[in-house]
Amino acid sequence: xxxxxxxxxFQAKLDRNEMIEPKDWMPENYRKHLIRQISQHxxxxxxxxxxxxxxxxxxxxxxxxIVLLAKVQDEAGHGLYLYSAAESMGISRDELLDQLHTGKxxxxxxxxxxxxxxxxxxxxxxxxxxAAIMNQVMLQRTSYxxxxxxxxxxxxxxxxxxxxxxxxxxxxxxxxxxxxxxxxDSLNRWWWPSLMMFGPADDNSPNSxxxxxxxxxxxxxxQLRQRFVNQTVPQVEYLGLTVPDKDLKWNEEKKGYxxxxxxxxxxxNVIKGNGPCNKERLSAxxxxxxxxAWVREAANAxxxxxxxxxAA
Amino acid sequence: xxNQEALVNxxxxxxxxxxxxxxxxxxxxxxxxxxxxxxxxxxxALDLIGQASSLLQYAAEVEGKGRTEDDLAFLRGERExxxxxxxxxxNKDFAVxxxxxxxxxxxxxxxxxxxxxxxxxxxxxLAEKSHKEITYHLRHTSKWMERLGEGTEESHRRxxxxxxxxxxxxxxxxxxxxxxxxxxxxxxxxxxxxxKIQWDKLVAEVFANSGISIPENVFMQRxxxxxxxxxxxxxxLAEMQHLHRAFPGVQW
Numbered sequence: 001x002x003x004x005x006x007x008x009x010f011q012a013k014l015d016r017n018e019m020i021e022p023k024d025w026m027p028e029n030y031r032k033h034l035i036r037q038i039s040q041h042x043x044x045x046x047x048x049x050x051x052x053x054x055x056x057x058x059x060x061x062x063x064x065x066i067v068l069l070a071k072v073q074d075e076a077g078h079g080l081y082l083y084s085a086a087e088s089m090g091i092s093r094d095e096l097l098d099q100l101h102t103g104k105x106x107x108x109x110x111x112x113x114x115x116x117x118x119x120x121x122x123x124x125x126x127x128x129x130x131a132a133i134m135n136q137v138m139l140q141r142t143s144y145x146x147x148x149x150x151x152x153x154x155x156x157x158x159x160x161x162x163x164x165x166x167x168x169x170x171x172x173x174x175x176x177x178x179x180x181x182x183x184x185d186s187l188n189r190w191w192w193p194s195l196m197m198f199g200p201a202d203d204n205s206p207n208s209x210x211x212x213x214x215x216x217x218x219x220x221x222x223q224l225r226q227r228f229v230n231q232t233v234p235q236v237e238y239l240g241l242t243v244p245d246k247d248l249k250w251n252e253e254k255k256g257y258x259x260x261x262x263x264x265x266x267x268x269n270v271i272k273g274n275g276p277c278n279k280e281r282l283s284a285x286x287x288x289x290x291x292x293a294w295v296r297e298a299a300n301a302x303x304x305x306x307x308x309x310x311a312a
Numbered sequence: 313x314x315n316q317e318a319l320v321n322x323x324x325x326x327x328x329x330x331x332x333x334x335x336x337x338x339x340x341x342x343x344x345x346x347x348x349x350x351x352x353x354x355x356x357a358l359d360l361i362g363q364a365s366s367l368l369q370y371a372a373e374v375e376g377k378g379r380t381e382d383d384l385a386f387l388r389g390e391r392e393x394x395x396x397x398x399x400x401x402x403n404k405d406f407a408v409x410x411x412x413x414x415x416x417x418x419x420x421x422x423x424x425x426x427x428x429x430x431x432x433x434x435x436x437x438l439a440e441k442s443h444k445e446i447t448y449h450l451r452h453t454s455k456w457m458e459r460l461g462e463g464t465e466e467s468h469r470r471x472x473x474x475x476x477x478x479x480x481x482x483x484x485x486x487x488x489x490x491x492x493x494x495x496x497x498x499x500x501x502x503x504x505x506x507x508k509i510q511w512d513k514l515v516a517e518v519f520a521n522s523g524i525s526i527p528e529n530v531f532m533q534r535x536x537x538x539x540x541x542x543x544x545x546x547x548x549l550a551e552m553q554h555l556h557r558a559f560p561g562v563q564w
Contacts (some may be wrong), residue, residue, distance in 0.1 A: 058554065070339065
């Protein structure tokens with residue numbers, strides 16, 4: 001079959017809402033796009049362990065400590081499924097990690113912000129996981145089978161994460177004045193970066209057109225961002241906190257909120273590596289990978305010895 | 313010392329071991345040598361802290377002074393913790409983490425197996441659950457002892473160094489005092505002499521399989537049964553307790 005015919009068949013399959021599986025023919029750009037997206041997603045889970053891990057040893061109660069530890073472990077598990085999904089497209093884990101460690105691969109910029117107080121753990125669960133879920137619910141129907149199936153599992157756990165984050169905020173918002181102030185401060189710092197998580201505005205998003213055509217994405221960045229704002233504002237009100245946006249206003253006509261302009265300069269700056277924690281996050285991963293080199297070597301050497309004995 | 317006081321102290325001893333060792337492992341979250349091991353380490357940390365939580369709840373109930381598990385975890389000072397010196401030692405490198413864990417798992421495996429027979433129904437039930445978890449931990453760490461011992465020259469050197477450094481903290485694992493005496497009479501506590509025989513045998517086996525030598529003529533450090541610790545514990549508690557102590561009496 002010639003290239004054009006193959007591509008037509010591929011698109012027809014997508015248009016019938018059929019899944020693409022690892023052994024199916026796919027355009028090279030589709031493969032590249034997905035490797036980039038899935039690996040970014042995997043890296044985000046792995047890097048995302050760090051800002052939350054920052055509070056595991058300081059969680060203020062036994063219950064919070066256990067829940068946070070379990071949550072961070074879930075993120076590691078998500079990273080594992082996603083690396084496996086990326087590997088099914090013909091790239092190795094070593095290559096993927098190398099891309100992360102050399103800065104070639106990106107991860108979600110949100111994790112370049114610091115978790116400064118305990119309520120940041122609440123805000124991250126509530127807002128960051130909340131924004132991630134908007135994307136991920138859509139991705140359960142993404143066109144690449146292994147990715148879609150990984151997302152089904154991930155979504156189940158993420159909605160539990162969001163609830164635990166909201167619950168932390170609820171306790172703080174209804175707590176002492178100091179606790180409430182801590183919660184408001186976290187909301188102030190995490191609100192805008194959470195809106196940035198949906199990516200650039202639609203008229204300025206280079207990868208979106210293909211992603212929509214190939215049914216990798218099924219909704220645009222701006223649509224998802226709007227849905228997130230609509231869903232989250234009532235939750236802020238319920239908590240008795242204030243959204244840090246003076247332009248926020250209900251728009252009866254569109255049945256949604258109008259909101260202020262995201263600071264895109266900050267967004268691009270963080271992507272470029274100038275966020276408050278870009279250097280720390282990456283160097284923490286590079287360092288633990290380096291520190292673990294002798295362990296991986298030992299495990300390989302031991303396995304090789306055992307295989308030799310078994311073969312003899 | 314009353315029977316009640318002895319039981320509270322016994323529960324704290326077990327709870328603190330799990331809490332402090334679990335805390336050390338939790339420090340490694342996101343920093344493992346590879347992702348699967350990161351998950352395994354966090355898993356063990358979760359099991360340990362979960363066990364600690366149940367034991368602290370029980371200690372608080374037996375004590376009957378209205379303290380909660382959180383009061384016991386976050387409001388006791390260095391001299392009121394009864395975890396072993398081994399549990400509080402720092403992670404340093406993966407070999408130290410594995411050696412510390414293996415030596416503890418080997419102890420816990422036999423200890424909790426015996427505790428299942430305790431006349432205290434609550435402790436027996438907790439032991440039942442813990443023993444299942446520890447069986448996995450021990451399998452995991454025994455395998456790593458072998459991989460590191462028999463892996464490369466570097467891994468062998470590191471694991472032997474780790475064992476050499478930690479060995480001095482293994483003597484007090486088997487130390488019994490008035491608490492044990494009282495509770496042994498009630499058939500609540502475990503006779504640590506019995507555990508010692510099994511521990512010695514297993515450790516010797518795993519070391520032999522791993523090409524690791526058992527350190528000889530080591531002076532054994534002690535003190536945790538009286539709440540006397542190494543200098544490491546104070547820093548750990550400062551980190552663990554600071555937020556809880558900074559806002560007295562609030563809900564989290």
